[in-house]
Amino acid sequence: MVTKLKKPSTNQSSKAAFESSSAAGAHLAQNIKDSAQQIWLAGLGAFSKAQAEGGKVFEALVKDGMGLQRKTQAAAEERIAEATGRMTDMASGITAKAAGVATDLTAKATGQWDKLETIFEDRVAKALHKLGVPTAKEVQALMKRVDELSRQSGKSTTKVVSKKAVVAKKAVTKTANNVVKAAKKRVTAKKS
Incomplete structure (x- = not known):
């Protein structure tokens, strides 16, 4: 130390x-x-x-x-x-x-799409109405009435319905032909 x-x-x-x-x-x-x-x-x-x-x-x-x-x-x-x-x-x-x-x-x-479909259906229905084509509801109502009349008269509904269908088909064809003729006249009138 x-x-x-x-x-x-x-x-x-x-x-x-x-x-x-x-x-x-x-x-x-x-x-x-x-x-x-x-x-x-x-x-x-x-x-x-x-x-x-x-x-x-x-x-x-x-x-x-x-x-x-x-x-x-x-x-x-x-x-x-x-x-x-x-x-x-x-x-x-x-x-x-x-x-x-x-x-x-x-x-x-x-x-x-639903709106577009509705608009399309409405326009087609209007066009068919202008052409004189009956709607599905009108055809159904007509068939019911024919059935009722058939029952009242005792006749078969099939014969009446088929006759009515032929008459309706002729009316539609005649209306469609008239529309086509009218359209052709308009086209030729516009060209002149």
């Missing part, structure tokens, strides 16, 4: 002071040498101990590193699973919205 030097007293003579200071200097040098030796030996001891226990420390560090790696890997997998779940939920939501939009568009398109 390093010891503290004592101060020489001022009463002593200079020779005694010189001798005392030389002895103190030698003593100081010896103390420094001893301290350096102790520090050197402590360093060698630490190095030796580190070599001896270095393998154990290295293994302990590897073990700690593996534990830390497992923890971080588990945390990363958990985050990935969480993100995957959110993405799946989002995809399901988008799919549901897309299906809803498709259903809405289909309903609107069906509605438009």
Whole structure:
């Protein structure tokens, strides 16, 4: 251990002071040498101990590193699973919205086709009415009336219906021929 030097007293003579200071200097040098030796030996001891226990420390560090790696890997997998779940939920939501939009568009398109069909049927009915063609309702009403009259008169409905059908067919053919002739006249009149 390093010891503290004592101060020489001022009463002593200079020779005694010189001798005392030389002895103190030698003593100081010896103390420094001893301290350096102790520090050197402590360093060698630490190095030796580190070599001896270095393998154990290295293994302990590897073990700690593996534990830390497992923890971080588990945390990363958990985050990935969480993100995957959110993405799946989002995809399901988008799919549901897309299906809803498709259903809405289909309903609107069906509605438009129904409107178009109704308009077409109305125009065809008007054209047939202008040509004098009876509607299905009018034919059904006529058939009922014929059936009633047949029952009242006791005649067979098939003969009456077939005669009426021939008469109706002739009327339609005659009307159609008249329409074609009128159309031809208009075309020739426009050309002139």
